[in-house]
Amino acid sequence: MSRSMGNYTRLGVNVDHVATVRQARMVKVPDPVEAAVLAELAGADGIVVHLREDRRHIQDRDLAILRQTVKTSLNLEMASTQDMVKIALEFKPDTVTLVPERREELTTEGGLEVAMNLEYLKKVTRLLQDAEIRVSLFINPDVDQVKASHRVGADAVEIHTGKYAEAKIRQEAEADYQRILNAAKVASKLKLEVVAGHGLDYRNVGRIARIPEIVEVNIGHSIVSRAVMVGMERAVREMKRAIGGEV
Ligand code: PXP
Numbered sequence: 001m002s003r004s005m006g007n008y009t010r011l012g013v014n015v016d017h018v019a020t021v022r023q024a025r026m027v028k029v030p031d032p033v034e035a036a037v038l039a040e041l042a043g044a045d046g047i048v049v050h051l052r053e054d055r056r057h058i059q060d061r062d063l064a065i066l067r068q069t070v071k072t073s074l075n076l077e078m079a080s081t082q083d084m085v086k087i088a089l090e091f092k093p094d095t096v097t098l099v100p101e102r103r104e105e106l107t108t109e110g111g112l113e114v115a116m117n118l119e120y121l122k123k124v125t126r127l128l129q130d131a132e133i134r135v136s137l138f139i140n141p142d143v144d145q146v147k148a149s150h151r152v153g154a155d156a157v158e159i160h161t162g163k164y165a166e167a168k169i170r171q172e173a174e175a176d177y178q179r180i181l182n183a184a185k186v187a188s189k190l191k192l193e194v195v196a197g198h199g200l201d202y203r204n205v206g207r208i209a210r211i212p213e214i215v216e217v218n219i220g221h222s223i224v225s226r227a228v229m230v231g232m233e234r235a236v237r238e239m240k241r242a243i244g245g246e247v
């Protein structure tokens with residue numbers, strides 16, 4: 001739970017990288033479904049998964065079970081392809097976040113080119129909304145993309161914070177922060193819900209969450225990374241006990 005200037009900022013926990021560890025061995029653990037339950041118990045306001053075309057981490061099975069078990073809100077990140085739209089209409093997540101997707105990328109590297117794909121995105125957005133799915137567009141902090149998202153009829157925009165998060169020098173971070181702030185203000189004026197995500201961690205999230213227009217942040221890698229570290233001592237102690245014959 002986080003509060004900023006009296007406003008409540010929702011936290012969506014992305015569990016993709018729990019599945020990344022599982023897929024490294026193609027076994028059943030760690031299970032992103034179990035991680036989602038624990039995240040909700042700890043106060044997550046929503047669970048986020050990215051079902052990628054190459055299924056490198058989250059699998060269709062995860063989405064099917066999460067749809068049954070998530071008690072807060074399920075946000076499916078996906079490319080706007082016909083195959084993915086079919087899957088979204090079948091599983092009906094609460095929200096679909098449309099993202100660009102390139103097979104060779106390590107993670108989602110940029111925002112959607114909304115203005116250039118206006119008619120197609122309008123059609124996809126309408127189809128999803130007709131099935132009562134909220135539609136959010138993942139965009140760079142760029143006013144033209146915000147305005148195009150409004151024209152598409154999206155319910156929300158998720159502003160890409162990756163550049164801000166990865167900025168090596170203060171001036172760069174400051175310039176990116178101002179772009180995020182400006183995009184958030186314009187989006188809010190256009191009655192779009194404003195979400196932020198990508199690259200956010202324990203150090204850089206505060207400044208973003210304090211932007212009053214931003215009502216939700218979606219965070220994955222830093223939370224999963226921290227979970228591995230805070231859990232390591234206990235996991236080793238338990239293994240030592242198991243070696244000693246105790247369980
Ligand atoms: N939002 C979107 C649209 C993303 O694609 C991702 C990465 O899957 C995230 C948020 C979470 O980013 P990170 O794992 O860096 O916290």
